[in-house]
Amino acid sequence: MLLQINNLHKDFKRGKETVHVLNDLSLDVEKGDFLALMGPSGSGKSTLLNMIGGIDRPSSGSLIFDEVPVHDLSEKGLSQWRADHVGFVFQMFNLMPVLNAWRNVELPLLLTKLGSKDRKTRSLAALDLVGLSDRATHKPGELSGGQEQRVGIARAIVTDPDLLLCDEPTGDLDRKSGDEILDLLQALNEQQGKTIIMVTHDLRAAERAKKVLYMEDGKISTTRNI
Amino acid sequence: MKYLRFVMTNLKRNKTRLLFTFLSIMTAFLMFGLLSALKIAFSAGADIAGKDRLLTLHKVTFTQPLPISYGRQIENIDGVEIVSHQTWFGGIYKDPRNQLPLFPVEPEKHLQIYPELKLLEGNLDDWVSNRQGLLVSKSLADRFAEEWKVGDRIPIQTSIWRKKDGTNTYDFDFVGIYQLGEDLDDGGMLMNYKYFDESRAFGGGTVGWYVLKIANPDDSAQIAKEVDKLFENSSAETKTSTEEAFAKSFAGQIGDIGKIINAVVSAVFFTMLLVVANTMSQSIRERTGEIGVLKTLGFSDSKVMWMVILEALFITLISAAVGLLLAKLFVDNADSVRKYFPIFYIQQKDIVVGLIIAAVMGVIAGLMPAMQALRLKIVDAMRKVA
Known part of the structure; x- marks a missing residue:
């Protein structure tokens, strides 16, 4: 078991009212899983993804990742844990506009003890894996949306994390580019054994996952194996 | 990194x-x-002023000369170790715009009173023994580096001290470059008083001001009082203060x-x-x-x-x-x-x-x-x- 989520609650205060975004949610994720999280807006998909990625903290409940109680880690501990174990793929790509493709991919490696040569070798290898080695010196502004997302995926996998968290990775792409990204994620799951949790509104994207979880009112309402 | x-x-x-x-x-x-x-x-x-040095100037203004005989009298005061003197020469090099702060001094005594004077180039013995020897501060030497080299003969005019031969050009042997301590530069030039005094057409036997090295800086006020008392009611009354106080009051004028x-x-x-x-x-x-x-x-x-x-x-x-x-x-x-x-x-x-x-x-x-x-x-x- 890679990830065990038990009785997770997340509450927000909105004025005097308390909003329960996640409501006693439990979930087990196996190594090598590819989960798609679907559901209407406000159902808690992104909040759940934030909890799993350690960028937000639960109000209560536990989140155990490979026997590490992520919910108990300090801020510094969480940062290190994210750097070591999690790769993030964003809807808006979120690349640094001032850095070229390989420097963007290199960013997470700055947190490792690798020397500059090794960092460059690994960054270029990650770009090669996503089919963008010929665009290594291009800045994000010089790339298409699909290419930017590939750089984003290269950045997410360059540290060889156990878990990839994708927040609507095809949400800002045309259909062809979206399909290419989904092909890539699927390949990473099937060939590299990466565990992927993907939030999506797109049924076609969800169909690439091994399991689709529907969320409603802060809970997982239905689970469907594909 | x-x-x-x-x-x-x-x-x-x-x-x-x-x-x-x-x-x-x-x-x-x-x-x-x-x-x-x-x-x-x-x-x-004020920066180059020593705590153990006093200046004795004419009471009216520092541009008025003092008799050279004062030096011997000041030397007899208890606590005074060395007495030397300086005079404003008013040097000009080639063009009146090139004003030079040149001072006739007594080389041996000057070196005793200013032990921090450090020679960067040249020979101090040449300056002491050569009446026409000229020591130049580093900043001035740098300023005229293209024209002046140690060993050169340099003609310098004066706007004040006409010579006995009717000219106003003094010839000097550039014998060395100095600075004060490790990093201080007074921007001046030093010549031998003997050459100055024997050459000038008027004012012989007078000096601009006296520099006194005293044994104990704590006695400076007392010694200053004694010096000024010595020349009270004379034709050239004096005003004695520490070098630092003089420099500060001079700067304070503006x-x-x-x-x-x-x-x-x-x-x-x-x-x-x-x-x-x-x-x-x-x-x-x-x-x-x-x-x-x-x-x-x-x-x-x-x-x-x-x-x-x-x-x-x-x-x-x-x-x-x-x-x-x-x-x-x-x-x-x-x-x-x-x-x-x-x-x-x-x-x-x-x-x-x-x-x-x-x-x-x-x-x-x-x-x-x-x-x-x-x-x-x-x-x-x-x-x-x-």
Whole structure:
């Protein structure tokens, strides 16, 4: 078991009212899983993804990742844990506009003890894996949306994390580019054994996952194996 | 070091803003450098003044001469170790615009009274033994480096002391270059009094002022009183004070330049601090999303904070270094200014102080935006991106 989520609650205060975004949610994720999280807006998909990625903290409940109680880690501990174990793929790509493709991919490696040569070798290898080695010196502004997302995926996998968290990775792409990204994620799951949790509104994207979880009112309402 | 490139790249993201910030800070430190040199120009006398040295001048004005016989009388006062004298020569080299602060002195006694005088080039024995020997301060030697070399014969005119032969040109043998201690330069020239006194057509047997070396600085007030009492009711009454007090009162005639300069520099630096802090805050606000991404990737809060401080530190340090370098280049080549302020240079100490101010300014200016970045929650930052 890679990830065990038990009785997770997340509450927000909105004025005097308390909003329960996640409501006693439990979930087990196996190594090598590819989960798609679907559901209407406000159902808690992104909040759940934030909890799993350690960028937000639960109000209560536990989140155990490979026997590490992520919910108990300090801020510094969480940062290190994210750097070591999690790769993030964003809807808006979120690349640094001032850095070229390989420097963007290199960013997470700055947190490792690798020397500059090794960092460059690994960054270029990650770009090669996503089919963008010929665009290594291009800045994000010089790339298409699909290419930017590939750089984003290269950045997410360059540290060889156990878990990839994708927040609507095809949400800002045309259909062809979206399909290419989904092909890539699927390949990473099937060939590299990466565990992927993907939030999506797109049924076609969800169909690439091994399991689709529907969320409603802060809970997982239905689970469907594909 | 591995974050340095990223920090530098971030700095360059808005080139216009970078240029204007750079120019503002650079100009401030250019001004700091120039004003430091000006401060030296006004206060150098006090800096080179010794606590164990007194000056005895004519009571009315220091331009009135004193009889040479006073020296022997002053020597007899208890506590006075050595008495020597100096006179204003009013030197001119080639062009009246090249005014030179040249002083006829007694070489052997001068060296005893000013043991900090350090020869950088040449031979002190040549100066003592050669009546026409001329010692030149480093700054003056540098100023005339293309025309004067140690060993050269240099003709210098005087606007005051016409010679017995009716001319007003004195010939000198350039025997050495000096400075005071490790870093002080009085911007003057020293000649042998004997050559001066035997050549001049009038004023023989008089000196400009006396310099007294005393055994105990604590006795300076008492000795000064005794010296002045000695010549009370004479045709040339005296006024004796410490070298430092004289230099300060001389500089004070045109106001407390040091305080004025410090006030101007402080105001400029405070304004710069606000400019840099504002620029950095703006830059960080624009990058809220990117900071969120960095934190998501695993950059800790403190790491992000230090990167922001490093950015501010870089811009202030590089701009300050360029500003100080330009100031140094200007001051080193400001011969036209040196005509009016012979001691006009930037001390190494002031360059170091400038860089320290730049570093402190960088850290303070970066601190507020750095705290913004430190406190930024990833979810809030990412919400702004979306």
